[in-house]
Amino acid sequence: xPYDAEILVVGCGNILFKDDGxxxxxxxxxxxxxxxxxKPDNVMFIDAGTGGPHFVFSLPHEEWxxxxxxxxxxxxxxxxxxxKFDVTEIPKGSYENMHTWPVSQPLHxxxxxxDVVVIGCKPKEISAPNVEMGLTPPVKKAIxxxxxxxxxEIGVSK
Amino acid sequence: SERIVISxxxxxxGHAELVMEVDDEGIVTKGRYFSITPVRGLEKIxxxxxxxxAPVIVQRICGVCPIPHTLASVEAIDDSLDIEVPKAGRLLRxxxxxxxxxxxxxxxxxxxxxxxxxxxxxxDAINSVSEIRKNAQYVVDMVAGEGIHPSDVRIGGxxxxxxxxxxxxxxxxxxxxKPKVDEHVELMIGLIEDKGLPKGLGVHNQPTxxxxxxxxxxxxxxxxxxxxxxxxSWYDDPEIAKRACSTIPLYDGRNVEVGPRARMVEFQGFxxxxxxxxxVARALEMKTALARAIEILDELDTSAPVRADxxxxxxxxxxxxxxxxxxxxxxxxxxxxxxxxxxxSALVPTTWNIPTMGPATEGFHHEYGPHVIRAYDPCLSCATxxxxxxxxxxxxxxxxxxxx
Numbered sequence: 001x002p003y004d005a006e007i008l009v010v011g012c013g014n015i016l017f018k019d020d021g022x023x024x025x026x027x028x029x030x031x032x033x034x035x036x037x038x039k040p041d042n043v044m045f046i047d048a049g050t051g052g053p054h055f056v057f058s059l060p061h062e063e064w065x066x067x068x069x070x071x072x073x074x075x076x077x078x079x080x081x082x083x084k085f086d087v088t089e090i091p092k093g094s095y096e097n098m099h100t101w102p103v104s105q106p107l108h109x110x111x112x113x114x115d116v117v118v119i120g121c122k123p124k125e126i127s128a129p130n131v132e133m134g135l136t137p138p139v140k141k142a143i144x145x146x147x148x149x150x151x152x153e154i155g156v157s158k
Numbered sequence: 159s160e161r162i163v164i165s166x167x168x169x170x171x172g173h174a175e176l177v178m179e180v181d182d183e184g185i186v187t188k189g190r191y192f193s194i195t196p197v198r199g200l201e202k203i204x205x206x207x208x209x210x211x212a213p214v215i216v217q218r219i220c221g222v223c224p225i226p227h228t229l230a231s232v233e234a235i236d237d238s239l240d241i242e243v244p245k246a247g248r249l250l251r252x253x254x255x256x257x258x259x260x261x262x263x264x265x266x267x268x269x270x271x272x273x274x275x276x277x278x279x280x281x282d283a284i285n286s287v288s289e290i291r292k293n294a295q296y297v298v299d300m301v302a303g304e305g306i307h308p309s310d311v312r313i314g315g316x317x318x319x320x321x322x323x324x325x326x327x328x329x330x331x332x333x334x335x336k337p338k339v340d341e342h343v344e345l346m347i348g349l350i351e352d353k354g355l356p357k358g359l360g361v362h363n364q365p366t367x368x369x370x371x372x373x374x375x376x377x378x379x380x381x382x383x384x385x386x387x388x389x390x391s392w393y394d395d396p397e398i399a400k401r402a403c404s405t406i407p408l409y410d411g412r413n414v415e416v417g418p419r420a421r422m423v424e425f426q427g428f429x430x431x432x433x434x435x436x437x438v439a440r441a442l443e444m445k446t447a448l449a450r451a452i453e454i455l456d457e458l459d460t461s462a463p464v465r466a467d468x469x470x471x472x473x474x475x476x477x478x479x480x481x482x483x484x485x486x487x488x489x490x491x492x493x494x495x496x497x498x499x500x501x502x503s504a505l506v507p508t509t510w511n512i513p514t515m516g517p518a519t520e521g522f523h524h525e526y527g528p529h530v531i532r533a534y535d536p537c538l539s540c541a542t543x544x545x546x547x548x549x550x551x552x553x554x555x556x557x558x559x560x561x562x
Contacts, residue, residue, distance in 0.1 A: 016214060147542035
């Protein structure tokens, strides 16, 4: 399936490692939210799992105008706190994938062409390398507000 | 006398070597079969990790039997944590395995097709294998989340029940598949029986071991009757003993046969022995497994809970998961304490068969050796538990370190 929408909401993370599953869980919740509401035609929701850097960010489509990345971000706040980040705030080395060839700063490059924002949630616990499925309570509680922030970004009023 | 070496043996999963000593007529007087597949070491990887790590990691032992390994893993941890899996969860697990049996046995028919299927029927036989596999894998995919490495088989049961719509669809689909499977089984059995393999080929006097007709039952696997010896004290040829990569598991002190024929002997009064009997049992088991899958889909309550709540801290109890994989009894053992896996061990189907397979080639011409080996549908990838320490002479590590 080509990612050929104007606005992409991309949930990143590994659902096997507790709060690292925040991005994919938000995508799931968004799909649930739009189950009986009309979703704008120009928006696409993508659960990118751990493949964001290689299979989404680095393969731009001419339709793209804006990308909203949803992920956990380490910053000085209480677990479950949400913040909108500009690409320039993302530390160097994020979104590099150790399993394949390095993609250096794919979001930075992308942001030169289209609008890129990151909706980041402060995690409580990332369990890697232990497989522990399910978000911690504060991060789970952040999902509805994350959806509101995403709706604001894509210009849909709740 | 002469020595015939086939290395690696072909049309099987993983790498193994068959060494046959033959007399002047080419008759095998001594057969030895052993694994030369590099060690996986997955048991070591999961030790010290959270319980949920184990099924996710150990199912990657191999892509041939991921379903049995996932199930044996969750069953071992269920047992260690004293979890009672709800009925619907147990049924979904069994359904997953039954569908996998159909798929996996069909793959084996693909592997043995050059031995039994004549040129003019080859395309039909291969298409039949593909058609059956497609449908069986569809069931695994729908029920367990993924066709190869299932994501939804979880400690305590299954991640989700299936919907009523899915149940009806799968039921209809498998009902529709039944005549296809019947026809396929009849074709394969006919070709195998008409091949004219020498009577008595592959017959041995070792006992069979099976815990259940389809799914597996930990209460039928008695740890006290199980012992394990190292290859160096099993193979009387020091060169082979040094290179063999699997331990030798024994039940009541004897090497055994596991797999479809063993299950039919233990649970259906099957009396036949040898290569043809093994192929026939495997083919017939496709029908048994399909019938069970249909039965489960008929009785499944899709509104019932499928997963139990549990306390993952654990008490250090040694849990046993016994699953009947397509190739035989797959036992995983796990000990969970303080929320982490303290001990993990996988005792897998082909490991049981390895010491029985070599001697089963004896008494017949060496050209039949590969037939005897293929009748076990060996899969070496998970059977390897010994590590090579010296790349120069390919010797494996010694007793005290082998139990990976």
